[in-house]
Amino acid sequence: MNEAGTTVIEARNLDLTFQTNDGPIHALKDVNLAINKGDFVSFIGPSGCGKTTFLRCIAALETPTGGALTVNGMTPDEARRSRAYGYVFQAAGLYPWRTIAKNIKLPLEIMGYSSAEQDERVNKVLELVDLAGFGGKFPWQLSGGMQQRASIARALAFDADILLMDEPFGALDEIVRDHLNEQLLALWARTEKTIGFVTHSIPEAVYLSTKIVVMSPRPGRITDVIDSPLPKERPLDIRDTPEFIEVAHRVREGLRAGHGDDV
Amino acid sequence: MKQIIAVLTVIAALVVVWYAACIPMNIKGVLTEQERAGAEVQPPSAKDRRDLSEIGLALNNSFAIPATWEQDRPRLPAPHQVAIELWETTVQKKITSKRSLIYHGWVTLSATMLGFAIGTGLGILLAVGIVHSRVMDLSVMPWAIVSQTIPIIALAPMIIVVLYSVGIQGIIPKAIISAYLSFFPVVVGMVKGLRSPDAMQLDLLRTYNASRSQGFWKLRLPASMPYLFTSLKIGVAASLVGAIVGELPTGAVAGLGARLLAGSYYGQTVQIWSALFAAAILAACLVGLLGLIERAVLKRMGMAQ
Known part of the structure; x- marks a missing residue:
């Protein structure tokens, strides 16, 4: 079980439409993603892109309306009942x-x-x-x-082998956030958990992740998946290296492309 | 210190207004007594005085003003008369005496406490049901609201008569009327309290695969405590009102309600007012006691900072 490369979370053609009073909202469209054991995956995108919704689908807090999603080879709800993940919300x-x-x-x-x-x-x-x-x-x-x-x-x-975090540091100031990011990486290295991390900060996503999932809204979909070339050891000043800046640039391009002419 | 002075000023102002109000309220009765005693009163006959304004009479017969604060059966007793009556019927009477306000207060208090316990228990049970069952939410809540729109003074005699016909009398009917008034604030506050955890808190428990009863005991119930205490303070005051109202229609011989009723039968206004004050002081003590318990409980829970 412990070998790297085992898929723990897999989404195929995942779709989720919310029925609201203002008509249906296509929160997730055709999402395909595989997360391997030990990955640190960040979901980044503007609000409404479905990044939190996708995380909530993994946690069985939302039910997809189409496609397939497995967590540890089970349905998300079975995974929830077997307490497969820990969830960290935006507020403590x-x-x-x-x-x-x-x-x-x-x-x-x-x-x-x-x-x-x-x-x-x-x-x-x-x-x-x-x-x-x-x-x-x-x-x-x-x-x-x-x-x-x-x-x-x-x-x-x-x-739980999986840690799902929904903008956990979103409400904190930047100095505290940097400190917590460092600690989170150390914690991840020690515990070897698989982490799904929702954020809308590009530096945070690039600094933390082994895999960055760029998403865009209306309908919520994945526009780019970037496997980070950065080493596992990451001091805070890695953010000044050319590799880091290049990845950040690619994330920004992905976000801009996803936005289309909306902006 | 500043607050104490402010409070004392307000109380002093109220007392002054009260003494002032005694003059026009009691002047006609006083003048009649003075006339009988042989004093010169303007105008001299009761018939002429009948249609004159009380304030005018008081100004014309200023010698009689002090007597308006000393009548045996005034329309409005003066503050010191009520205070003396309260003192005499609490401290200076044995508590076994039928004239002791402590004895009557205890009779009412025991019915209040029993009713408050029944009302609180019922209120909490109903709130738990309403929060956990949609059917109960839709069916119980409207009836609980309707129940409070019926004047208790109309309902109380019926409750007493119905219970008497099945052989229940004494403290129970009073307690039931008292419970009838006190369950409602508890239901409303408790429903709000049990529903106070937000969606995130409920989601968190879902991620732990917590059962409904775990969610109730670990999240909903502790979260509802501040709401419960607020409701209990309203509920206990309502309980006391219920117990007193429950004593009125039966012609009860004991209790603060009975004191009020007897006082009004015999025109003993001083007795009525002292019973009223006894009820108010009792209510203040009950609410204050609940406030202390609230502070202690919330502090122990770590919710009071």
């Missing part, structure tokens, strides 16, 4: 009445881990996101960046 969404440690225990309680195991895992993931010692604090005592790290810890607490 920590329960204000639970301490950080108790928030991280939430999925563990629901999944029926023993309390000794819960404590052990909480300590492990708190260390992983650099929040050791903050377990006893309540969410409002932490900064926005720390809260988001706690919510990542919560998604890592159980043994």
